[in-house]
Amino acid sequence: MAVARRPGAYVCGIDAAMDVIGGKWKVLILWALHERPCRFGELRRELPGVTEKVLASHLRELEADGVVHREEYDEVPPRVEYSLTPRGVSLNEALAPLGAWGRDHVLAPAREAASAPR
Amino acid sequence: MAVARRPGAYVCGIDAAMDVIGGKWKVLILWALHERPCRFGELRRELPGVTEKVLASHLRELEADGVVHREEYDEVPPRVEYSLTPRGVSLNEALAPLGAWGRDHVLAPAREAASAPR
DNA sequence: CGGTATCCTGGATGATACTG
C-alpha cells in the first residue's frame, strides 16, 4: 500500500478506494475514529495486535489521503489527536453497505435464504 | 488472504467483507463478472497483468466464499464459465457506494467541496 | 506520550513451464 494513490492505473473507482482502505487495520481505524476522535495510545488499545510502527504508518497514509486529520498539541506531555475529516466521514458512510453485507453474509452464516433462524 | 473467512476474530462486518474482497484483483473480477459471465481466458484478458495462477487462485477463493459460481462444461475443448451468485450480486451492490466514493474523492481530484484540496 | 529506526519474516503475488 505504502502511499495510496498509485500513479494512475485505476480501472474504476472501487480499486481506487481499495487503495485507500487497503491496509490491514485501516477500516478498523476509520471505524474507531468514527465513534470519536482518538489519541495515538487510545487507538493502539482499540486495535489489539497492531504495532506502533504499523499504526503510525497507516495513520500517515490515511492523513495523506485526506481522510484523517491529525491535530498536534504542543504540550508536555505531548498530545496528538486523530479525527475523521469530512472526506473520512463520507468514506465511512460509503463503507457502511459493505459492513452490512459482511454482517449478513459472513458473520451470520445461516438464516439467509428463508430457513432455520436458529 | 488464502481462504477468506478466517476463524472468528472479526471485529465488525467491514473487515469480514474486506477479507472476501482482499485479493489484489478480486474487486476487478467481481466488476468484470457483474457485466456478464466470463470464461477463464476472457477474464484473463479483462484483467491485464494478472497471471493464470493468481487468477485461478482468486476465483477459487471467491467460489469458496460463495460469491462466484463456476460452471464446468464437459466438452472438448474444455469450457468453464464463471458468473456471480446472488450473493456476489449483492456484494457488488454493496461495493457500489465505495466505488462512487473512489470516483469522487480519488479519481476526480478537484471539484469536491468548494475549495482546492491538495 | 507519541512516535522513529532497523531488521526480519510470511504470505501474497509474479514468471515460467508443463498437462489433461
Next chain:
DNA sequence: CAGTATCATCCAGGATACCG
C-alpha cells in the same frame, strides 16, 4: 482451453529498541 506445478520476488506487516 483451462488450468497446475515450481520457483522466485516483493513488500506489508511485525519485533524490538531507542528518541524528543
